[in-house]
Amino acid sequence: MYLWESFPENMIKLRFADVGRGYANDGIIHEKTVPFVIVAQAITGQYEVASPLGNVTASGTEVFLAPSNLPLKITHRSQPDKATMSFQYIHLEFMLFETIDIFSVYTLPLKSDKEKGQQLGAIIAELLHLQDVSTKELAISHLLQRNELTSRLLNILLSLCHPPDDELINYQIYQSVVPVFTYIKKHLASSITMDDLIPLMPLSRSAFFQFFKKHFKKTPMDYLKSIRLNEAYRLLCYSDRSISKIADETGFSNSYHFSREFRKYFHKTPSQARITHRDLIDSKSLA
The missing domain is CATH 2.60.120.10 (Jelly Rolls)
Incomplete structure (x- = not known):
C-alpha cells in the first residue's frame, strides 16, 4: 500500500x-x-x-x-x-x-x-x-x-x-526532512555543520545520522556534499560563471578544494564537465 x-x-x-x-x-x-x-x-x-x-x-x-x-x-x-x-x-x-x-x-x-x-x-x-x-x-x-x-x-x-526495500512510502517521513534541505539551499554558500542541521528535526544526533543512512544511503555530511556538487554541476553547464565563483556559491573553501571533490564525485574536472556539456549542446552527438 x-x-x-x-x-x-x-x-x-x-x-x-x-x-x-x-x-x-x-x-x-x-x-x-x-x-x-x-x-x-x-x-x-x-x-x-x-x-x-x-x-x-x-x-x-x-x-x-x-x-x-x-x-x-x-x-x-x-x-x-x-x-x-x-x-x-x-x-x-x-x-x-x-x-x-x-x-x-x-x-x-x-x-x-x-x-x-x-x-x-x-x-x-x-x-x-x-x-x-x-x-x-x-x-x-x-x-x-x-x-x-x-x-x-x-x-x-x-x-x-x-x-x-519495498518499504511503505509515507510522505510525512520525507516531509519531515524538508526544513533541513531548505536550510541547506538557503545557506549553500556558507559553512554548514551538523549542529546547524540537527535542531531542524526532532531527533538526537545519532537518530539524525541513522535517518539519513536509512532513507538516503548517505551520512548527513555526505548528502550535503552531494547537494553542493550537484548544484555546482548545473551551474557549470547552464551558466557562464567562473569556476572560482561557482566554488564560492556552492560552499567550497577554494577552487582547489572544489575541483578535487568534483573530480572525485563526477570523475572529471569542472572544466571537463563544462566542455563536455557544451560539446553535447553544440553537436547533440552523445546521449
Missing part, C-alpha cells in the same frame, strides 16, 4: 529537463557521472551500458535508465551495415517537496521492457517535436504540453520502480 492519496498536490515538481537526439560512431565510449536521471533509447543500433549496479544492453524499443550520480560507461553500437547509431534521450530531475530527488526514494531499474520503452520513446519523440516547433506565440501552450508529457513519463518510470 502507498500513501499517494495523502500527498499534497504540489508535492512533485519537475526541476530540470533536457531532451535531445543525435548520432554516434560505432564503438564510441562515453564515460560520465551526472546529477540527473538519464532515459535514452537507441533508434538504430544499441546501447551497452556498464555501471557499479550492473551491465545492460538496450536495443529496439528498450530504453536504458540511470539514476543521478551513477558512474556510467556507455558504448554506442551501430547496426552491422551502418557506421553510426542514432538515439534520442531525456535528462531530467523530479523533486519531492522541491528538495528531494524522487529517485533517491524509488529504485530505478537499469532498463525498461519493450512495452514501457516504446511508451517512453514516444513521449521523448513528442517532446523533441515540441522543441522543434516552439515559438514565442505558442510558448504557454507548449509549456503545458511539456508538463503533461513529462508527468506521463514520470508515471511510467515510477511504474518500473519500487521503493527501497
